[in-house]
Every structure is written in structure tokens, then in C-alpha cells.
Amino acid sequence: MFLCGATIQKIALCKHRVLGSTAWELYQTKTRAMVLKENPFGQGFFKNISIRYRFIYITKGHNNMSAIPQKNEVISFQTVSEAPVSQSVKRVALVTGGTGGIGTAICKSLARKGHVVATTYRNEEKARAWEAEMKKEGFTFHLYKCDVADAEDSQKMVKAVVAELGPIQLLINNAGITRDSSLRKMTHEQWHSVISSNLDSVFNVTRPAIDYMLDSGFGRIINISSINGQKGQFGQSNYSAAKAGMHGFTKALALEVAKKGVTVNTISPGYIETEMVAAVAETVRNSIVAQIPVGRFDTPEDVAHVVSFLTSDDSGFITGANLATNGGHFME
Ligand code: CAA
Numbered sequence: 615m616f617l618c619g620a621t622i623q624k625i626a627l628c629k630h631r632v633l634g635s636t637a638w639e640l641y642q643t644k645t646r647a648m649v650l651k652e653n654p655f656g657q658g659f660f661k662n663i664s665i666r667y668r669f670i671y672i673t674k675g676h677n678n679m680s681a682i683p684q685k686n687e688v689i690s691f692q693t694v695s696e697a698p699v700s701q702s703v704k705r706v707a708l709v710t711g712g713t714g715g716i717g718t719a720i721c722k723s724l725a726r727k728g729h730v731v732a733t734t735y736r737n738e739e740k741a742r743a744w745e746a747e748m749k750k751e752g753f754t755f756h757l758y759k760c761d762v763a764d765a766e767d768s769q770k771m772v773k774a775v776v777a778e779l780g781p782i783q784l785l786i787n788n789a790g791i792t793r794d795s796s797l798r799k800m801t802h803e804q805w806h807s808v809i810s811s812n813l814d815s816v817f818n819v820t821r822p823a824i825d826y827m828l829d830s831g832f833g834r835i836i837n838i839s840s841i842n843g844q845k846g847q848f849g850q851s852n853y854s855a856a857k858a859g860m861h862g863f864t865k866a867l868a869l870e871v872a873k874k875g876v877t878v879n880t881i882s883p884g885y886i887e888t889e890m891v892a893a894v895a896e897t898v899r900n901s902i903v904a905q906i907p908v909g910r911f912d913t914p915e916d917v918a919h920v921v922s923f924l925t926s927d928d929s930g931f932i933t934g935a936n937l938a939t940n941g942g943h944f945m946e
Pocket of ligand 1: 792794795796798799839840841842847848849850853883884885886890891894895898
């Protein structure tokens with residue numbers, strides 16, 4: 615959570631002196647905070663941000679209340695009471711594969727909420743064209759080249775995001791590929807590439823990111839799975855296995871981090887009109903749409919809407935869930 619001195623001073627119970635009159639950007643845990651930047655955007659920038667905790671500054675191990683915390687100093691404070699949390703709290707969000715169909719809608723929706731959005735990409739040319747297009751539409755995203763199927767690459771990317779933007783608190787594991795084939799024709803390469811891009815990637819990115827969420831006492835992890843992880847699909851034993859595996863990961867991790875303010879959920883979209891679905895033969899696509907009770911394909915915005923809901927502060931009681939956005943195509 616990011617706080618600033620100006621806001622703190624306004625609402626804190628000033629029995630002891632609080633942070634001073636300049637704006638400070640802090641990386642906060644429940645009892646400690648690190649001063650990340652001094653007055654990064656000028657005073658008044660955070661005027662509208664309300665904060666979760668009211669607290670007293672008790673740092674430096676003494677009562678010298680004229681002490682002003684320095685950049686990178688770890689300070690302590692005492693929680694006094696909770697204040698309502700505003701949805702305008704600005705967080706750092708990482709969306710893997712954000713340049714794709716669903717990813718783009720997710721990035722835009724998080725940016726509209728005021729979050730700082732980072733995304734990964736593999737194809738330089740496609741990513742730069744996407745970035746330019748987004749700029750035209752008024753969005754600024756932070757792009758990081760990374761193959762999320764590669765553990766080392768993912769670790770470096772997470773470190774870079776944190777160093778440049780701050781601790782990640784919203785993580786959307788969205789990157790994924792298909793290599794459809796019936797099992798008797800499937801090569802090891804088709805199996806392995808789908809499992810590593812769609813399932814290993816979830817471990818590769820979440821593992822280095824999780825500590826920042828646990829430290830700050832707030833985190834939202836959302837794994838974008840698929841209807842085909844729930845019901846299976848002819849020609850997708852690799853994809854269905856990876857997507858079903860994602861939800862197993864979700865449930866196990868949800869148990870591990872529930873007490874620390876971090877939720878982990880899966881979204882299982884149905885068939886969406888993206889490049890991935892466009893690659894499926896027209897006859898197959900027509901037969902699929904005929905099975906969808908609402909009578910149309912999913913849209914990326916349908917998924918982004920659920921991401922927006924699950925990443926909000928108000929969704930803290932939803933964890934380990936699998937939300938289907940499939941127009942009734944498959945019901946569990
Ligand atoms: N359902 C039932 N039977 C099928 C079938 C299907 N979808 N596809 C092929 N078959 C049958 C054929 O009719 C044929 O039967 P006969 O031998 O009796 O004639 C037999 O299976 C052929 O088997 P093959 O191994 O030769 O399969 P193929 O090469 O013809 O087709 C495939 C394989 C291209 C993968 C095809 O099954 C297919 O298009 N499947 C759908 C894949 C799909 O839906 N992908 C979704 C991509 S989008 C996505 O994944 C996003 C998301 O999350 C929803």
C-alpha cells in the first residue's frame with residue numbers, strides 16, 4: 615500500500631509527530647514502512663487517497679519527534695484504528711501476456727482503476743505496436759520482455775518491475791498458448807510447450823512475487839484458466855491439463871496465504887473472440903457457439919470485469935474460487 619505524509623498528517627492521531635509536511639511515498643506492512651521516494655509527484659498528488667490504517671509514527675527508537683524519515687529508511691508505526699479503504703488506492707499490477715486479447719482488456723480495466731500496470735511480452739515488434747496503439751488511446755503501460763515459461767527470466771522480470779514501479783500487489787497470470795492436437799498425434803513438444811507456458815509460468819511468476827504481497831499484508835492473485843480446464847476439449851489434452859492444474863494451484867496457495875490478506879482465485883472464461891479462437895476451424899466455432907446458452911461468444915471485457923471485481927479491496931473474502939465467465943456454456 616502506498617501512503618503519503620500529507621494524507622497521514624491530515625488523519626493520523628497526532629499524539630506524536632507524524633511524518634512531516636512533505637509528501638512521502640511509503641511501502642507499508644502492518645507495523646513497518648519503507649520510505650521509497652521523497653515527494654515523488656509533488657504535494658497534493660495523493661490528496662484523494664484514503665488509507666487503511668491510522669497510525670502513530672514511532673520510528674527511530676526514540677521520542678525525537680522532529681526526526682524526518684529518510685529515503686530507504688525502514689520506519690515503525692503503531693496501528694491505532696482502521697479507516698475505510700478507498701478504491702482509488704493505487705497499486706502495482708502485473709499482467710502476464712497483456713498484449714493479447716484478454717490481456718489488453720485486463721490492462722485497460724486495471725489502469726482505469728488508477729493502478730500502475732506492468733505487462734510481459736515476448737514479441738518485440740508486436741509489443742511496440744501495441745504500446746503505441748495503447749498510447750493513442752491514452753493508456754501508459756510498462757512493458758517487460760519475458761518468457762514466463764522460463765523461471766530465471768520470470769524472476770528477473772519480477773525484480774525489475776519491483777525495482778522500477780514498486781512492490782507488486784495485483785498479479786494476473788494470463789499468458790497462455792494453444793497447440794491443439796488429438797493425443798495420438800500430439801508430440802512431446804506440443805505437450806511440453808503448453809504445460810510450461812500455461813502452468814509452469816504460474817509458478818515462475820507467482821513465486822518471486824508472493825513475498826511482496828505477504829510483506830504488505832495485501833495481495834490479489836488471479837489465474838486466467840479456461841472452460842476447457844473444467845470440461846475438457848477434444849484436441850486439448852495438453853491445454854485442459856494445464857488449465858485444470860492452474861485451479862489446483864489456486865486452491866493450495868489460497869490456503870497458504872489466506873491469513874495474510876492475500877487472495878488467490880481462478881477465472882475460467884469460455885470461448886472468446888480472440889486470435890486463439892479465430893484459429894479454430896469455422897465449423898468447430900459454429901458448433902461451439904450453438905452450445906452457449908446466451909447465444910454469443912465471451913468478450914475480453916467480460917473477463918476484465920471479473921478481474922476488476924476480484925482485485926478490489928472489497929473482494930477480500932473471496933479466495934480459492936473459480937469464477938466461470940462462459941455464458942452458461944458449462945455449469946459445475
Ligand atoms: N469433437 C469430436 N470429434 C472430433 C473433433 C471434435 N472437436 N475433432 C475431430 N474429431 C474426430 C474427427 O471427426 C475424426 O473422426 P473419425 O476418425 O471418426 O473420422 C477424428 O476425430 C479425427 O481425429 P484426429 O486426431 O485426426 O483429429 P483432427 O486432426 O481432425 O482434429 C483438432 C484435431 C484440430 C485438434 C480438432 O479436434 C479441433 O479443432 N478441436 C477443437 C480444439 C479447440 O476447441 N480449441 C480451442 C482453442 S481456443 C481456446 O483454447 C481458448 C479457450 O480457453 C476456450
